[in-house]
Amino acid sequence: xxxxxxxxxxxxxxxxNIIFPKVQDYFFSAVPFYSQRNVAGALTKYTVRxxxxxxxxxxxxxxxxxxxxxxxxxxxxxxxxxxxxTLAKAFPGWHMVTEPVKKWQHIQGSGACSKNTNLLQLMYQxxxxxxxxxxxxxxxxxxxxxxxxxxxxxxxxxxxxxxFERSVYSDRYVFAKNLFDLGHMSEIxxxxxxxxxxxxxxxxxxxxxxxxxLYLQATPEKCFERLRQRGRSEEEQVELGYLxxxxxxxxxxxxxxxTKVHFENIKNVPVLVLDANKDFKDNPEExxxxxxxxxxxxxxx
Numbered sequence: 528x529x530x531x532x533x534x535x536x537x538x539x540x541x542x543x544n545i546i547f548p549k550v551q552d553y554f555f556s557a558v559p560f561y562s563q564r565n566v567a568g569a570l571t572k573y574t575v576r577x578x579x580x581x582x583x584x585x586x587x588x589x590x591x592x593x594x595x596x597x598x599x600x601x602x603x604x605x606x607x608x609x610x611x612x613t614l615a616k617a618f619p620g621w622h623m624v625t626e627p628v629k630k631w632q633h634i635q636g637s638g639a640c641s642k643n644t645n646l647l648q649l650m651y652q653x654x655x656x657x658x659x660x661x662x663x664x665x666x667x668x669x670x671x672x673x674x675x676x677x678x679x680x681x682x683x684x685x686x687x688x689x690x691f692e693r694s695v696y697s698d699r700y701v702f703a704k705n706l707f708d709l710g711h712m713s714e715i716x717x718x719x720x721x722x723x724x725x726x727x728x729x730x731x732x733x734x735x736x737x738x739x740x741l742y743l744q745a746t747p748e749k750c751f752e753r754l755r756q757r758g759r760s761e762e763e764q765v766e767l768g769y770l771x772x773x774x775x776x777x778x779x780x781x782x783x784x785x786t787k788v789h790f791e792n793i794k795n796v797p798v799l800v801l802d803a804n805k806d807f808k809d810n811p812e813e814x815x816x817x818x819x820x821x822x823x824x825x826x827x828x
């Protein structure tokens with residue numbers, strides 16, 4: 528497809544070029560007579576086509592693995608990465624899946640002279656322009672991670688466990704929802720996001736299901752303090768109010784259960800709330816308290 532035809536695409540489709548190479552070609556091959564009215568359908572068709580061509584679309588006959596799958600959820604700078612390290616020390620056989628922050632910071636364009644793009648920085652600098660693009664990219668990354676099978680080494684242990692740093696569920700019910708509530712995603716962008724998100728999770732069903740959620744709960748003020756301490760350059764513009772909004776979204780979803788959830792396999796998933804207000808890094812006593820709670824939680828799943 529020539530660039531002269533790109534005017535035919537809405538901005539939400541054009542923005543996806545930063546995520547996948549030749550996205551316009553995929554759209555025009557999947558939907559020859561493109562219109563604004565079928566944008567949501569086109570996005571889901573494109574996504575399925577992409578997953579098919581990359582070998583990720585799984586057969587519905589695949590059985591749910593015996594591995595127990597949990598996600599660590601919580602506010603920005605609550606201590607998720609630190610907690611993953613703590614769990615890895617306590618349970619060395621477990622499979623830990625970290626959040627791909629470096630990938631968000633270094634996106635290589637498809638052109639020969641393309642430079643790296645820091646999508647995380649773009650999102651914080653201009654959320655109204657980049658929120659939809661960022662949430663699409665982050666959710667696709669989480670989906671790929673949750674579809675990735677555990678290694679043979681992990682599956683050989685008696686009770687294999689896989690831990691994800693956040694999930695496709697928090698991507699929607701916390702972060703994307705919050706950006707829409709704040710007005711950084713338009714109504715059409717939020718509608719499109721929910722459309723392809725629902726479609727994909729309905730397609731994969733138990734393959735992306737979780738057995739439980741570990742919710743690191745801390746006050747927004749404590750998270751803001753840690754955010755400033757770690758000094759990530761992209762987060763210089765993050766204000767306490769934004770963390771307060773995210774805290775409310777987490778509480779609505781995981782403790783108050785008032786967020787509307789659209790997937791049966793996650794509606795009643797067990798949630799372990801862990802007090803993360805105390806600093807547990809390099810604190811063996813506090814680390815042991817938290818890991819013991821996780822061990823008991825797992826035993827009851």
